[in-house]
């Protein structure tokens with residue numbers, strides 16, 4: 001169906017919002033070296049506001065290991081998912097974790113022997129910022145499973161309910177840097193590629209992937225560079241030496257693989273300008289059937305990266321702008337974000353936006369097990385520092401943004 005006609009239909013009905021959940025995956029994600037304990041803080045806030053009760057919850061189950069090979073190379077997967085008992089035992093809650101894993105993975109695990117292979121680890125990028133961590137193999141399985149299973153549900157739900165838009169949310173996902181056979185940038189598996197591939201297998205139409213993380217979504221762009229059915233567009237911070245180094249330049253953009261390289265200090269207004277004047281035009285050009293958005297929020301003004309100057313309400317406005325102009329089912333994924341309480345607030349607020357809530361719902365933070373983390377915020381959702389951008393020079397003037405637009409729209 002034509003996207004505009006769909007949008008008119010959708011406007012009459014509330015969105016159908018599906019949210020992924022797995023207690024085990026939350027515990028596994030808490031072990032991720034770059035974001036220790038983040039997922040528990042995110043889940044804690046989402047559930048404290050009882051947003052889960054207004055979504056359809058999609059429980060995530062372990063998947064067949066072979067599904068990882070729908071994108072990744074077999075020898076990489078073999079190395080990534082081999083047992084590493086010595087490292088697993090370094091987990092602070094080893095026994096509890098092992099019991100949960102035994103329960104859930106019972107039928108999938110075999111009795112493989114641990115092999116020592118540090119040379120192989122180097123080859124596959126399992127070093128530097130992607131070193132092996134406790135229960136990594138199970139983390140990889142469930143992270144990929146979360147986006148694959150949500151993708152299936154999104155397509156099935158869209159086929160069932162023509163008159164309501166389905167929005168799938170997976171804050172576990174969005175690991176956009178991982179390559180076909182190499183880990184990169186805290187990403188050990190590319191769930192985004194696996195999820196989009198799943199959508200593509202289930203429908204004949206196209207997918208538009210929009211990556212709003214501070215860092216270029218290089219792994220996803222690389223995977224679909226030659227695809228006629230999947231277009232990618234990454235809006236990211238770009239500079240010589242900025243991660244992922246050597247990627248994301250404007251002049252390597254081609255039709256269907258767009259880079260929007262921005263300078264330091266990007267504000268909410270700049271991002272909204274880019275969405276309205278560039279991204280929406282590209283979506284219109286490609287006429288996709290599904291939109292996938294990676295909403296890493298390391299571009300927040302309060303993120304330790306200290307590069308962009310966006311606010312939580314800015315990310316929410318971006319989602320509202322997309323919802324109001326794109327009549328398609330949407331899959332929303334997580335990604336980067338290193339100020340953990342601000343990430344929790346951002347993704348909770350965006351979930352609220354997708355459910356139709358405004359700013360007022362979020363005030364004093366409700367009592368819950370993670371409440372102590374908000375002590376320095378006076379236990380309030382909104383603070384002087386997250387309501388407004390910081391004082392910071394903005395390198396993205398209108399002339400520069402116009403230059404990006406004219407180049408990208410001419411491809």
Ligand SMILES: [Zn+2]
Pocket residue numbers: 213214215296298335336337
């Ligand atoms: Zn990032």
